[in-house]
Each structure stands twice: as structure tokens, then as C-alpha cells.
Amino acid sequence: MASGQGAVVTAAVLIIGDEILSGRTQDTNLRDIARYLGVHGVDVSEVRIVPDVIEEIAGALNQLRAKYDYVVTTGGIGPTHDDITADAVAAAFGVELYEDPGIIAEMQGKWEVTPARRRMARIPAGGGLVRNPVQGPPGFTIGNVFVLAGVPSIMRGMLQDVGHRLKGGAVTLSRTVRVAGSGEGVIAAPLETVAKAHPTMSLGSYPFFAPGCFGSNLVLRSRDAAELEATVRELIAALKAAGITDVAEVAEEA
Incomplete structure (x- = not known):
């Protein structure tokens, strides 16, 4: 884990859900989390x-939170029986769960507070x-862990309340050089x-x-x-x- 001024600050992302592992749902949260953390000087390392x-x-969370400065989890904080992330996080930290009265009050202003909704x-x-x-109850944070929703639009909204809590390092900068018409076998030696x-x-x-074109994008990253x-x-x-003549730097994606 990072220590001292100018140290590299790292994070892990823990994606939770049978639907991701089965292939029924395609994860897009990792991309958004990595880009967001990168802007704040935090590198996603695992x-x-x-x-x-x-x-x-709980086992994965304990390993990751000991190894990296921050852990962001997504998924498993909804109202159904398989939404067990809160239970697992509590188990990992060795603490009890409690029902937050502020969340209950917020729910009461919007919905009927059913037993399923109380889980959230x-x-x-x-x-x-x-x-x-965006919609629904909040996520939560404990220690160096941020627990966010799995629904991408809600997760992105929750991320906006994470950045100001991070102690980031120097931001990693990125540049891309595009080579067209030459394969990796040709560019390997000068690149190495x-x-x-x-x-x-x-x-x-x-x-x-x-169609009609091939090549490589050579990405350089540094602080x-x-x-x-x-x-x-x-x-x-x-x-x-x-x-190799068809070489040019290209603009980075926003």
C-alpha cells in the first residue's frame, strides 16, 4: 500500500454476481471505475x-483491502435474496449490520417499506x-472499501461521491502512437x-x-x-x- 508523498496509489475492483460469471450480463463498470479513479491519481491494479x-x-475482499489502498465493489446491494454484499462486507470486517434510520426515512418518503426494501x-x-x-438507497463505505451498486447508471452516480474521499497520487498520463500497415512482428524491435x-x-x-487496414496502437503511460x-x-x-512510414500520434479518448 502507498505511503509518503508522491507514492503510487492503487485500487482493486471486486465485481460481484453470478450473472457476470455466467455471461448473462456484460460488465461495463470496470471501464468507468478505472477511468474515474485514474483522473484522481489512483491506479486500478487488480x-x-x-x-x-x-x-x-469476504475472502476476496480481505485479500484485496490488505494489498491495495482502496477497493471498489459493484453489485449485490439490491433487495433480493441473492443481494448479499452487505452481509459479506460485514463478515470481512468482523462487524454487525445495522439498519440505518436515515435510509429508512428516505425510503418512507418514496415507497412502501417492505421487508425486501429494508435489506437495502x-x-x-x-x-x-x-x-x-440516481435512484434508490445509497451505497456505503467502510475502511478503505467503497460498496457501490451493480447497475451501471446508478454505479456511475455513486462514484461522484467517492472521488473527494480519495488520497490520490500523481495522475498517470497516456499518449498513443498509431502505426498503420505494419504488424507487430515489424514494430517489435524498435518498440522493445x-x-x-x-x-x-x-x-x-x-x-x-x-477492412483494408491493419496495424497497432502503441500506448505510452507515465506520471x-x-x-x-x-x-x-x-x-x-x-x-x-x-x-515504418505510416506513423502518427493520435488523440486520446476523452
């Missing part, structure tokens, strides 16, 4: 997907709430030479194939803006020196 089993969730008002002792601006010259940076090759800029120029020069 992702796990676990079934709706209390022991599996339970949070672990010592925990706090994560605001839900540049990568070895900058061991603290991340340089990756991501091939693309389209040092000056080194990143110089390395982009160095990589483009190395590729052109190797006879």
Missing part, C-alpha cells in the same frame, strides 16, 4: 469477479454512506528498444484490424509529462528509422 457467495466475497438499508457498523443521486530505455514507463502494443513527451518523439523516430 480486478476480481466473484459469485454471490458470502465466503467468496443495512450497512456495517462503523461504515458511512455513499450518496446515490525504446521500452528498455525507459523501464519506469508502460509501453504496450494493441493491434487493430479493419512524468516531460519524459512521456520525449519518449513519444523517440518512439516515432525509432519506428521511422526501421522503415
